[in-house]
Amino acid sequence: MRFLMVDRILEFEKGKSATGCKDVTMSEDFLADHFPRFPVMPGVMQLEAIVQLASWLVFVSSEFKSKGTLAELGAIKFRDFVKPGEQMTMEVTFQSMDSEGVTFKAQVRVGDRVKTILTSARLRYIPIETIDDPQEAQDYFHYLTGDKPFGVYAT
């Protein structure tokens, strides 16, 4: 599997908030072990989806210069299971930004039902060129937001 937990970025406001989605499908590898005979989206994979969305928001807010990695987690509550066939909507809201990183809150919804609440977490900035090809990351971001196609079709 590829470790990409955001399927689409639906909307975003630089330095403020972003909404993204991730479809949960029965063919995900991790559902085989989590749990046998009872497939549910692992809580930490929801957290990873939130972190990746927040990281994309850091990326666009920093004019494509840095991403973010998780440095601290205040509290995350898992209220209800997310099951295969459901679509998770992740909403990330930045609370404060400084030179080191960003503090944010988030929630995961399925339809109108709030499934998971993250009350506060902190991402540490990481310069994009140390982890990914900057141009490729930027192209992929535009693909996620639907601004332009990706890869061989991007002309």
Added chain:
Amino acid sequence: MRFHLFDKVIRFVPGKSGVGVKNVTLGEDFFNRHYGLTPLMPEPLIIEAMAQMGGWTIALSTGWQYVAILLRIDKVKFYRPVRPGDQLILKADVLSINESGSLIEGRAEVNGEVVAHAERIMYGNSPVPDHLRAFIKKSYIYVSGGFLDREGNVITR
């Protein structure tokens, strides 16, 4: 990817603590695109590793009466990145276990240095139905990495 975030158990004190090992290798699926130029272990999976070690400790401490389901995670700090080649030592200390839920404090170390610390991981304890107990027991023995024998007893070396 398979969702087993520890390879074997190395110590277990019933009702008190469990210690496990997770070898981090470049062949892991999660290193695919995380990231393109530098492989770094995703922090949420370090939490999952600590949480799985805690869940295993709870299930064995209660004699497979309960399986632990993750409800809440509080106050986690990550001190340094984890890379392929690192051996994570996962320490789960039991803060409380009762019939409704359990609390665990988790630590992940590499070479004696703490890389992640979770103050509280809270689980709901879900009773295991009788018809599933043998199946659950088998899977917990499987993930122990040779720490338990086929009957679920600790193998003394």
